[in-house]
Amino acid sequence: MENLDIISILGSTIRLSIPLIFTALAGLFTERAGVFDIGLEGKMLFSAFAAAVAAFMTGSPWIGLLAGIAVSVLISLIHGFASITNRGNQIVSGVAINFLASGLTAVLGQAWFSQGGRTPPLSPSARFTEIVFPYANQLRDTGFIGRFYANVISGHNILTYIAFLAVPASWWILYRTRFGLRLRAVGENPGAVDTAGISVTWLRYRATICAGILCGCSGTYLAIAQSAGFVKDMSAGKGFIALAALIFAKWRPVPVMLACLLFGFLDAFANFMQGKNVPGIGEVPVQIFQALPYVLTCVLLAGFIGVARPPKAGGVPYVKER
Amino acid sequence: MSTASVPLPNWITYGLMPFLNLVVAFLISGLVVWFIGESPLEAVKLLLQGALGNGEGIGFTLYYATNFIFTGLSVAVAYHAGLFNIGSEGQAYVGGLGAALASLALDHYVPWYVTMPFAVIGAAIFGAAWALIPAWLQAKRGSHIVITTIMFNFIGAAMMVYLLVHVLIVPGKMAPETRVFLEGGQLPKLDWLIAMFGGKIGAAPFNVSFLIALVMCAAVWVLIWRTKFGYEIRTLGASPTAAVYAGIPYVKTVIITMLISGGLAGMMALNPVLGASARLQVEFVGGAGFVGIAVSLMGRSHPIGIVLAAILFGVLYQGGDALSFDMPKITRDMIVVIQGLVVLFAGALEYLFRPAIVRLWQRFGKA
Numbered sequence: 001m002e003n004l005d006i007i008s009i010l011g012s013t014i015r016l017s018i019p020l021i022f023t024a025l026a027g028l029f030t031e032r033a034g035v036f037d038i039g040l041e042g043k044m045l046f047s048a049f050a051a052a053v054a055a056f057m058t059g060s061p062w063i064g065l066l067a068g069i070a071v072s073v074l075i076s077l078i079h080g081f082a083s084i085t086n087r088g089n090q091i092v093s094g095v096a097i098n099f100l101a102s103g104l105t106a107v108l109g110q111a112w113f114s115q116g117g118r119t120p121p122l123s124p125s126a127r128f129t130e131i132v133f134p135y136a137n138q139l140r141d142t143g144f145i146g147r148f149y150a151n152v153i154s155g156h157n158i159l160t161y162i163a164f165l166a167v168p169a170s171w172w173i174l175y176r177t178r179f180g181l182r183l184r185a186v187g188e189n190p191g192a193v194d195t196a197g198i199s200v201t202w203l204r205y206r207a208t209i210c211a212g213i214l215c216g217c218s219g220t221y222l223a224i225a226q227s228a229g230f231v232k233d234m235s236a237g238k239g240f241i242a243l244a245a246l247i248f249a250k251w252r253p254v255p256v257m258l259a260c261l262l263f264g265f266l267d268a269f270a271n272f273m274q275g276k277n278v279p280g281i282g283e284v285p286v287q288i289f290q291a292l293p294y295v296l297t298c299v300l301l302a303g304f305i306g307v308a309r310p311p312k313a314g315g316v317p318y319v320k321e322r
Numbered sequence: 323m324s325t326a327s328v329p330l331p332n333w334i335t336y337g338l339m340p341f342l343n344l345v346v347a348f349l350i351s352g353l354v355v356w357f358i359g360e361s362p363l364e365a366v367k368l369l370l371q372g373a374l375g376n377g378e379g380i381g382f383t384l385y386y387a388t389n390f391i392f393t394g395l396s397v398a399v400a401y402h403a404g405l406f407n408i409g410s411e412g413q414a415y416v417g418g419l420g421a422a423l424a425s426l427a428l429d430h431y432v433p434w435y436v437t438m439p440f441a442v443i444g445a446a447i448f449g450a451a452w453a454l455i456p457a458w459l460q461a462k463r464g465s466h467i468v469i470t471t472i473m474f475n476f477i478g479a480a481m482m483v484y485l486l487v488h489v490l491i492v493p494g495k496m497a498p499e500t501r502v503f504l505e506g507g508q509l510p511k512l513d514w515l516i517a518m519f520g521g522k523i524g525a526a527p528f529n530v531s532f533l534i535a536l537v538m539c540a541a542v543w544v545l546i547w548r549t550k551f552g553y554e555i556r557t558l559g560a561s562p563t564a565a566v567y568a569g570i571p572y573v574k575t576v577i578i579t580m581l582i583s584g585g586l587a588g589m590m591a592l593n594p595v596l597g598a599s600a601r602l603q604v605e606f607v608g609g610a611g612f613v614g615i616a617v618s619l620m621g622r623s624h625p626i627g628i629v630l631a632a633i634l635f636g637v638l639y640q641g642g643d644a645l646s647f648d649m650p651k652i653t654r655d656m657i658v659v660i661q662g663l664v665v666l667f668a669g670a671l672e673y674l675f676r677p678a679i680v681r682l683w684q685r686f687g688k689a
Contacts, residue, residue, distance in 0.1 A: 038408075038468070082670035091406050091468050093670035095615055096662050103658030104354070110653050111358035117655070232655075240472055247469060285488060291480035294473040298455070301465035310466065 003144055009268050011151045014160060015226065017264030019044065019235075021163045022218030023242035024249070024256045025170050026211035030076075032174065032251060033207030034187035034313035038094025039079055040215060041239025042101030047072035047219025049105040052119040052230035053112070055126045055223075064126070064224050065159075069216030075101075076212030077205070084204045087317035098239075106232045117232035119223075128157035128225040157225045159217060164257075166214065171253040173210075183207055187311035190318040200318045218242075244297040251311065263293040328680045331687075336622060340668060342675050344620070347663035354659060360649050372644020373637040377521020379644070381512075381528035385593065387629075387636030388528075391535040392590035393614025394632055395542050398623035400467075400583040402546055403575065404559035409456060409471025410587035411611025412478035413449040417588020418595045419482065420448030422490075422500055422602035425595075429507025437507050441596055442534065442589060449588015450581040452478055457580030461573040467580075475611075486604055500602045509597040529597030538586060539625035545582070555579050587611060609658075616661055619669040635661070 023040050030037040047068035055064030075097055082093040106117040113119055133154035139146035174180040182203055186193045190200045222238075223230045245263050249255035270289030277283055352362035373383045393410045400407035407413075424444040428437045456470035486498040509530040513523040546552040558565040558575050566572050594606045613635055620634070621627025642657035667674070 036468070038472070078666075082666065086671050086673055088670035088672060089406075090670075091408065092615070092619065092665060095408070095612065096666035096670055099612070099616075099658055099662030099665055101662075103655045103660075103662055106655035107354065107358065107653060107659055110655070111651050117653070237476065240476065243469070244473060285484050287480040287484040287487075291477045294476045298459070298465075298470055298473050298477075301463065301470060302459055303463050315466075 003147070005272065007144075007147050007151050009265070009272050010148070011155070012268040012271065013261060013265040014152060014156060015264075016267045017260045018160050018163045019218040019221050019226070019238050020242045020245055020260035020264055021257055022166065022214050022221065023239055024246045024260050025166055025253065026214035026218070027243055027246045028170060028174070028251060028253060028256055029183070029207045029210040029214070031246065031314055032187045032311055033183045033204050034190060034311055034316065034318070035080070035083055035204055035208060036090040036094065036315045037079070037208075037211060038091055038243070039075070039097030039101075039239075040094075040211075040242055041235050041237065042094070042097035042099075043072045043075050043212065043215035044219045044222065044239050045101040045105055045233070045235040046075050047216040048223035048234055049109065049119070049219075049230045051216075051220035052122070052223040055122055056119055056229070059123070059126045061126055061128045061224055065128075065217070065220045068220035068223075069213050072216035072219060073209055073212030076208040076215070080205050080208040083317065084201055084208075087319065090315050090317075101235075102233055105230070109230060109232065119230040122224060122228045126224065127228055128159055128221075130155045130157055131161075157221075159221045159225050162217065163221075166217075167253055167257045174253060179206070184311075186318075187313055190313050194318070194320060200320070204318075241293050244293050247310075248293075248297050248300055250309070266292050328684070330676075330680065330683060334679060334683070339672065339675060339679065340620065340622070343667040343672060344664065346674075347660070347667040350663050351656075351660045355652060355656070358651055360651055365645060365649060365652060368648050369641030369645045370637070371641075372647075373641035376524075377516045377519075378524030378526045379640055380521060381516055381523045381526025382640040382643075383633065383636040384532055385526060385528045385598065385636070386639040387632040388532045388535050388593045388597075389590050389610040390613050390617045390632035390635050391539065391629055392593070393587055393611050394617030394621060394628040395535075395538055395614075395625065396583045396587035396590075396611075397614045397618035398621070398625075398628060399542060399546070399555070399586060400579060401618060401623050402552075402559045403555045403579040404562065405460065405576065405580060405583075406468050407453070407471055407580065407583045407587075408468050408615065409453065409474050409611070410583070410590075410614045411607055411609070412471070412475035413452045413584040413587035414590040414607045414611050415475075415482050415605075416452040416478050417445040417449030417584075418591035418602050418606060419485065420444030420446070420588060421591045421595050422503075425503040425507030426500060429504040432506050434506055434508060434510060438509065438530070438596075441507075441509075441592060445588040445591045446585035447588070449591070450585040452588070453580045453584025454577070457577045457584075460580070461576040479605075483604055486602065490602065498604050503596070503600045507596065508600045509592060511597075527594075527598035529593065531593035531597045534589065534592065536629075538589065539629060542586070543625045551575075551578070587614070613661060616665045616669070619672075620664065 023044055027037050027040050050071035051064040051068030054067030055061050079093050082088040083090040109117040136150040136154035140150040182198055186200055186203045194200050222234055241263055245259035246256060249259040266289050270286050273284055274286055355362045355365050373379050396410045397407055421441045421444050424441040425437055456467055456474055459465040459470050460467040490500045491498055492501050511529050516523045554570045554575050557570055595602050617628055617631040617635055620631035638657050638660055642654055645652055646654045
């Protein structure tokens with residue numbers, strides 16, 4: 001394998017990991033607060049649609065981002081209303097959100113634009129485009145480090161860098177603020193938090209709002225940074241890969257980023273390997289790489305690589321004692 | 323004052339509340355239709371006409387309903403044990419492999435009624451096998467079954483695409499599918515059943531799988547409410563700690579329940595693979611596993627409720643097809659929207675109206 005290939009695989013690893021990182025961090029907030037979030041996929045899809053529509057209407061990617069976040073937070077609040085206030089089944093609520101997202105975005109997209117569920121292609125000014133770092137173009141031809149700088153560090157859109165900032169930010173919020181401490185506590189032992197006079201309901205709502213904001217970023221990234229518009233069902237299971245990454249990382253922020261990069265790398269590597277022959281084996285089926293994130297997560301869950309212990313109160317609605 | 327602990331009569335809990343939830347889901351669906359500029363009433367009329375207006379429509383409706391009965395039963399059996407099997411989709415997909423292998427092996431030699439039992443068993447075994455590892459992980463390792471079954475949906479999809487593209491494909495053909503089964507490997511249509519009611523089945527792929535589904539409904543009813551094991555399943559679902567204290571083996575019960583659930587999901591494959599297209603194709607399940615969740619919720623995990631809910635979703639599917647033909651603005655995706663709303667209101671928000679109903683009941687009902 002050439003150096004050039006490695007650089008291009010690493011570059012696309014970054015691009016493919018970003019939606020996973022945002023989404024997995026979103027899941028980190030809700031699940032750490034004791035609310036299961038199967039609806040990550042749906043929130044991503046809803047926000048991708050909203051971002052694409054808003055960016056198309058206004059021509060501004062930032063308004064697209066705001067719209068993506070707003071819609072995603074709204075969906076999070078529905079999830080919260082069902083699973084926190086109404087104490088409904090959190091899994092069922094997530095499944096419902098995924099159905100709604102897949103259906104409603106396609107129906108509205110077709111009704112508004114009549115392009116088979118797509119939104120019209122966006123002009124470059126309505127998208128988040130690549131930012132070229134200083135000297136990147138000059139360094140492009142100066143050996144491995146220069147190429148690495150030009151293609152892996154530089155040349156991504158603003159949301160990519162926000163995603164990598166969101167990782168330490170999430171760590172700081174979860175582990176160094178009072179809100180974070182309480183959020184983690186409410187996922188382990190909501191009764192104790194309630195006894196301390198803190199509202200379990202409000203804490204869990206705030207966690208779902210955080211998740212909404214992060215999912216909004218990931219959907220926006222899909223629709224108006226990675227592509228130039230919304231395509232029907234464009235999240236294509238990324239929400240579930242992010243969920244797998246979250247578990248693979250055992251519900252901790254920095255490992256979440258690493259797991260997402262690993263799964264992104266698998267995806268990029270699969271694309272690279274397509275149609276290539278490996279000496280002695282022949283063509284490696286792309287399906288192996290597609291299944292690998294899930295297989296790895298199951299192996300982890302089986303307890304063969306450490307133990308993944310979920311937040312204790314996850315999935316259980318809190319009933320205040322009378 | 324809390325209203326959660328006030329008991330209500332059964333007709334309210336099992337009749338009025340699900341009905342109200344359903345009404346709200348349909349009202350909001352109507353709003354969506356109205357919002358995109360079509361008349362909701364006209365849409366309902368076209369939908370019902372398309373689904374129930376003639377023999378062919380009814381045939382399609384019952385064909386879809388057959389899928390949903392199988393997956394609904396699959397979700398329901400697991401649900402009785404307190405397990406959320408979200409993997410019916412993948413189990414049905416892999417079950418298709420078992421059914422197709424039986425047909426491919428036997429269709430040259432024997433008539434369909436000899437192939438059928440092998441196909442049923444093949445589909446059930448393959449579907450159950452796909453539920454085995456998640457079940458084992460839940461029972462022995464405490465991994466959440468929801469997560470593992472989701473993972474197995476994706477692993478199964480990747481595996482089936484691989485098998486169809488590289489192994490089962492007819493050499494020289496482009497389409498990733500098996501060869502077409504001969505008549506000995508197909509399930510015959512139930513045209514006589516439709517004809518009994520004076521209709522013509524037309525092109526509808528309504529077939530013998532429907533009868534197998536009804537038999538399974540009866541079998542599940544007997545299993546859950548009339549056997550010792552069914553009692554153990556329900557006890558486990560009501561309280562795992564009490565079940566273990568009463569001497570019910572946790573690991574064994576969880577694994578066997580999930581195998582039954584996976585087997586039922588696998589049998590769903592009979593309908594599209596042997597009944598309709600007479601070959602194994604990529605993504606033939608088409609979301610029926612997830613619809614099973616909605617069906618099981620609406621049917622309150624009871625076989626009779628499941629049949630009714632499955633027929634309702636069959637009407638939605640077939641009627642939605644007809645509707646998208648007559649009203650191009652409303653695409654087939656509208657069905658998915660309605661599905662989502664039904665799951666949201668009948669499932670996640672099932673107690674939405676309970677406090678209000680309790681207050682009304684306390685004021686007027688008790689007198």
